[in-house]
Amino acid sequence: MRFLLVLLAVVLALTWAGCGGDDADGGAVAGTRATVYSSMPLEGPDAVAALDVVRAQRMALRDAGADAGRFRVELVSLDAATPEENRWDPARISENARRAAKDPSAIAYVGEFHTGSSAISIPLLNEVGMLSVSPMDTAQALTSRNLAVPDSPAKYFPKGKEFGRTFARVVPSDRRQAAAQIEYMREEGVRRLVLLTDESPSGVGYVMAMRPLARAAGITIVGREDVDPHEQDPRDLVEKVTQLNPDAVFYAGDSHEGIVRLWQDLSVADPQLKLFAPGSLADPAFVEAIGAAAASTYVTRPVLGLRAYPPAAQRFARRFEQEYGVAPQPEALYGYETMRALLAAIETAARAAGDGPLERADVVRAFMATRREQTVIGDWELLPSGDTTLDRFGAYRIVGGELSYQHPLLG
Structure with a gap:
């Protein structure tokens, strides 16, 4: 049943994405303030791990002084779940992606948490050329061919010819x-x-x-x-x-x-x-x-035990526990590293922009060229497909x- 709801939401998202409209159009973020949206299920059985992902994102933002180049970055956390469903809700994810797509200050979107749920938000964000990064979604069809999903992964990028692929993930795929x-x-x-x-x-x-x-x-x-x-x-x-x-x-x-x-x-x-x-x-x-x-x-x-990660993860875990009073779920490491890598990409793009507007396309290109060393989840880089080289x-x-x-x- 949940797959059918996701399928319906994807069809609606692709329909909406193909209709154009008066929303943001894949251009630039003007001024010196940029917004990153986060969509995580903050209710239901996975709420604890999802909340830790958001907390870790905020820690990464604070560690950077909330700055990326000349831009002040704000994190807007949205709930991908509803009390009625008591878990992630396809309709809510669609609402979250549309909100980000309509915000002229939005530069990137971090979501989703559950396998396959990013299929709802990716086409809506690709319509406006906005980068979407999932810390946890492992669904194969989002980045490579799956015969059960015709025309995958191209179907998720309705403006692929104009903006290319605008989705990447930090965890390895199915x-x-x-x-x-x-x-x-x-x-x-x-x-x-x-x-x-x-x-x-x-x-x-x-x-x-x-x-x-x-x-x-x-x-x-x-x-x-x-x-x-x-x-x-x-x-x-x-x-x-x-x-x-x-x-x-x-x-x-x-x-x-x-x-x-x-x-x-x-x-x-x-x-x-x-x-x-x-x-x-x-x-x-x-x-x-x-x-x-x-x-x-x-x-x-796709996550290990906390002690199986490198020393940087242990330092992060101690800081997290000091701040929140509980040890982090291992998913928090991916929330933290996603935001760190995203801020690095925004800074790279902002540096290239100089005093001009920050182009979303430049942030996409900068993130797709990510290569990171000695992070809380180890050394990793992105492949052209949007998949990570992480394989554990x-x-x-x-x-x-x-x-x-x-x-x-x-x-």
Whole structure:
């Protein structure tokens, strides 16, 4: 259901983007004040991590004295969730992107948090030539081809001929996460694998990426089954899976009530069966709901444990805890580095502009040329696609009802 809402929102966004209008037009930010918009889900199961991303963005801005060249930079934090949904809301993300697109002082947009949700905001911002950067969205189709999303990633850039690609991310994509999943399975001795997918395009992307990787790792994919997100009784599917005699199952898709029941029933049907999931599935609500099946669950996430990051991250974590009274979620590191890299790009573009207006296109070009060293997330740079060179994922288990970082995986 959430994928269908996202799809509808994307269609509306692309329709709006193709209609033109009297909004900002991809030109310049005049004066000496520039605004960066942040869109994060500040309500619902991911609110703690998302709030830490925003807090880290503010820390990065303060560390820079709120300046980038001659420009005073202001951060405007917008909520991507609603109380009614109690999680991220496609309609709210669309509102956030439109607000940024209409603001003549806006120079960049930081969002979104959840996998695939940036598909809503990217076309709206590309219409006005504005840079959008996600600290956490791993969806493959945003930067590379996914057969489940026709004309991806070009479809997200309605004014691509005029402005080029205006989206980048700081975390590695699901294409790399597929490799991390296979590595995790190889470590756990998996030899026979069943792939489960729902109606979301991420599932097809994972299947395409994982088939050759599994073959190279000596893992045989013995079956692929579709999951109906509306099915509340998965007994028939569980029987199909167990008859294939796998030693592991990988589910690529969205979290919903039906998948919780499926997870539990698979665990009961075969207590030795290993259940693998990407980070987009294992939100706090899912982790809490699956109960005893947690002992069979293996998760990859695009973030590591805090102590797995370089010394700069440890210094950041101490400062964060002193200021806010709690240790940061690892997602905060990506919020901090996103803002640091963005400010560096604005400064580069402002320096090139001299006393003239700050061109959004120049900020896009400066950010796409990002190369960073000794940061809180390590050394990294952007590829022409908008993907990062970062390639590590975290291997997680569920301990005491919470995701627990185990070790890094190469994506």
